[in-house]
Amino acid sequence: MPALNSYDYAIVRVVPCVERGEYINAGVILFCRTRRFLDALIYLDIQRLTTLYPAVDLDMVSGRHRSALAIRAFPLARLSTQHHHPDLARPLGPQY
DSSP states (O other): OOOOOOOEEEEEEEEEEGGGTEEEEEEEEEEETTTTEEEEEEOOOHHHHHHHOTTOOHHHHHHHHHHHHGGGGSOGGGOOSSSOOGGGGOOOSTTO
């Protein structure tokens, strides 16, 4: 039987208006330290987003999600097998 591996994940969300508490899930980042695996899948439903929040800055949101896809270029060789790396799931936004 193959060895079991633990995976960490982060949900990528668009939160156009924090005050309203609404968000749209837009992707996932998946990481497995023992398999040295890191990848992201992003899909942004523009129609749903603009229905929820018509005044959203689509260029800014698209840029942020391109940043999430850049996780694929994260240097896995630098990751320790012993330490947690919170930067893999830090929020991207003007308030941070």
